[in-house]
Amino acid sequence: MRTAFYISDGTAITAEVFGHALLTLFPAEFEHVTIPFVESIDMAQQVKQRINDRYKTTGAKPLIFQTFVDDNLRHIINSSEGICYDFLNSFVEPIQRELGIAPVPKTHRTHSIHEKTYDFRIDAVNFALANDDGANVKDYDKADVILVGVSRSGKTPTSLYLALQFGIKAANYPFVEEDMDQLKLPAALQRNKSKLFGLTITAERLSQIREQRKSNSRYASLRQCQIELNEVENLYRQQQIPFLNSTHLSIEEISAKIMAITGLKRRKI
Amino acid sequence: MRTAFYISDGTAITAEVFGHALLTLFPAEFEHVTIPFVESIDMAQQVKQRINDRYKTTGAKPLIFQTFVDDNLRHIINSSEGICYDFLNSFVEPIQRELGIAPVPKTHRTHSIHEKTYDFRIDAVNFALANDDGANVKDYDKADVILVGVSRSGKTPTSLYLALQFGIKAANYPFVEEDMDQLKLPAALQRNKSKLFGLTITAERLSQIREQRKSNSRYASLRQCQIELNEVENLYRQQQIPFLNSTHLSIEEISAKIMAITGLKRRKI
Structure with a gap:
């Protein structure tokens, strides 16, 4: 080899x-x-x-x-x-x-603490962690984007990647059954509606992922996944929330698409 | 421009x-x-x-x-x-x-879900989150590396970067005063001593970072930072735990150094 x-x-x-x-x-x-x-x-x-x-x-x-x-x-x-x-x-x-200008070679010019945007990226990671999984809705005003979706649709790793790679402050909020029954947005999301970005996934894939977490549960059943996904996709359409299907995408691809669709500016060169 | x-x-x-x-x-x-x-x-x-x-x-x-x-x-x-x-x-x-072989051009060959090691990386991110900040010491047997250090010395973002970039399962454990008074390792760490990697930082920088969190607290005082750092550095030396000073390093640099020092194998090409 x-x-x-x-x-x-x-x-x-x-x-x-x-x-x-x-x-x-x-x-x-x-x-x-x-x-x-x-x-x-x-x-x-x-x-x-x-x-x-x-x-x-x-x-x-x-x-x-x-x-x-x-x-x-x-x-x-x-x-x-x-x-x-x-x-x-x-x-x-x-x-x-x-x-028409000469290069100025310096070591540690990339990936170092001296990058202009390094602190942005670390702040963004801390923001993503503090605002993971709906833990903290009061800081949504400071978010660049708020990822929404059902449990296990890829919100958390995508938030972290957006933070680390692009310095984007991404909160994420999981829709729970209560939100979905009413097909309306919780107040904290309503206030920041322009920042919402939805994720969806096929019911089969979601069920598979949830099985690994809670095997043979109602939560992981194909039927439950289907119901939840129907509801959130209806909500996305009704509220005109941009969304994408993450089933066949890596977190790098999801993140790159979110950046392209929302037009968010990278805080990193 | x-x-x-x-x-x-x-x-x-x-x-x-x-x-x-x-x-x-x-x-x-x-x-x-x-x-x-x-x-x-x-x-x-x-x-x-x-x-x-x-x-x-x-x-x-x-x-x-x-x-x-x-x-x-x-x-x-x-x-x-x-x-x-x-x-x-x-x-x-x-x-x-x-x-002496021809290339086979395929789109989405990098950064996609089809990368051989994609699932490793996502598992590693979930592992880092579940094992952040000493939350869960019972899974340390499954960790590739366990980062230790005082509060705010860079453990969490480094764990996440190791997971995302290299597919490394990194837990992290914050030393609290109790551990340090006794200058000995908690049992869960003792059992996995070969996986420990210590972070340290200058007292001045640590105090600065902690000030942003809890301004004018004992926790953020230079004196408290000095005491804690002295204790952990003594512990690292006494227990022969490899460690590095993160003060002037980015998380990319800390991660690359940890990989080089420990000889851990990347789970990502």
Whole structure:
């Protein structure tokens, strides 16, 4: 099996995203090795040795996805037996030409506490946790978006992802039977109606998820799921709440769609 | 101000990471526009129009970071007035040559529910939430790692990030004064000692963070913070618990360091 190394003088998160996006295009298995915070000549030389050792033991040149900002460190890795793919270096020059300004290489420029919007994102995570599952309706005025839906339709992980990735303050509110019987919005939601975004899901999938939680319960029964989903979808339509079906979507996809549909602005570059 | 577009037939998350990593190297401000799920010829043509309109109104060619898998859609965007940077296309060919196998382009191959490890990540998020803040010590046997530290030292957001990004099941346990007076580990932690990872922080920063929560309290006082931090750092050393100081680190950096120090394997490619 071919080994893929993800190496950086920072978190190596960008190197991982970059390498994974490429490798998933190929129908092959890889062994993945991430080495973050390679910040000294010594460490870079040790990593070079690891790459060369891997080549020796496997007979296949490792693929190296690297995002070094420091030229000296980069050159050490480039001198290894691995095949190096360096997207920063490949694209900096054409962008520099287009912008007409020189780059100012700095380590830890991404994914660090120095990012302008870092505090926004942490505040948003704390907001999502404090406003999870209808726990706290009094802060809805401060929310950017309020996700609504029946229990287990994907609200909580989506709220957290919106916070971490985009710095969006997302509260979430689960519709319970009482709300649905009356087919009307609780007062706290009514007041912030323009912030509501609904999630729905197929009854079959919902029942499956709920079974894992409370096996053989009325809560998990297909019939109960169907009733609840009919009710909330009627409510969404009646109240003109934008909504989407999360059945076949990942939380990344749900979040990206919510951002696109609502037009919310990211608090993160 | 120059406009940067992030465009994809998927979530555009990869396009954003790719573009941001490059643009943060340049000392300039950009307007950022993300357009995910451009999945038809019609939509691609609308996006092309938006790019061209932007060029017309600003007089500066927009920078386009795109990660289309579909060639037809890519070509439409490439024919716009924007300057297109396409890292997938630039690197696929050299990787193909090295691997000796052809790529199999598929949309939604990353960040989708079809990723092999998607369920792991969602389970891990649910685990982190259920095991937050010492809420539930009985499931520590199932944890991959248990973050420990005083209140507000960064445990919760780090647990969530480890879950979302790496599919790692991270519980977290806050040391309270009772634990610290005795300088010993509670039984549930003792049993899983090999999974413990400690966080610490400077007393000044901790006091600042706690002030935001409970202003002018004993809890937030510099003196109280100092006492607690001294105690936990002694405990870490005495019990040989690996730990790091989170004061100047983002949750991405803390998480990447924890992964590197513990040698935990990612459950995500």
